[in-house]
Amino acid sequence: MSKINDRSRDIGEFKIQSDDNMIICRCEEITKGQIRRAVHDGMFTIAEIRRYLRTGMGLCQGQTCGKLVKGIVARELGISPLELEPAVSRAPMRPIDMKILGNERKGGKIT
Template sequence: MDAIHDRSVDIGPFQTEKDDNLLVCRCEEITKGEIRKAVHDGMRTITEIRRYLRCGMGLCQGQTCARIVKSLVAKELHISPAILEPAASRAPMRPTEMRVLADETEGGSGGE
């Protein structure tokens, strides 16, 4: 069984660090300490961390925090970041008005 999926491996107790209040995911306002604590609470993959804390699921879709989150999780698990499977990556999204999608503006091809 792969070590990162073996939840019986003891990674030691959670101990706070003085920079745990450092903001890692600006979109969802998730701190370094919250990510570290999530690993000790049983979240052992990047996908689990994303679902649990929503880091990497904000407007930037992890473009600013994904590498930091991955390195923090790997450090807590005492493994190389290269071993962790990356979470699904999506392009950053912006809100779009429905009329733009429907192309109902003057000169558009809507209704032709």
């Protein structure tokens, strides 16, 4: 069983660090302490952290914070960052008017 999937193992108690207020994910304003706390609350994978805190789901899609988050999670678990699977990337979504999707035309032009 891998260390990541063994949720019964003790990773120690959460201890506040002096740099826990440092913003790691600028898009979603998530701090190092929030990420560390999530690991101690049972989120052991990058995907779980992403769903719980929304790290890497902002405009940059994890391009700025991805490696930092992975390093923090790995350090808290006492494993190599290479043991953590990367989060699934998706194209950013933008709001779009329904008339564009419906291809509504008025006088031959899209309105």
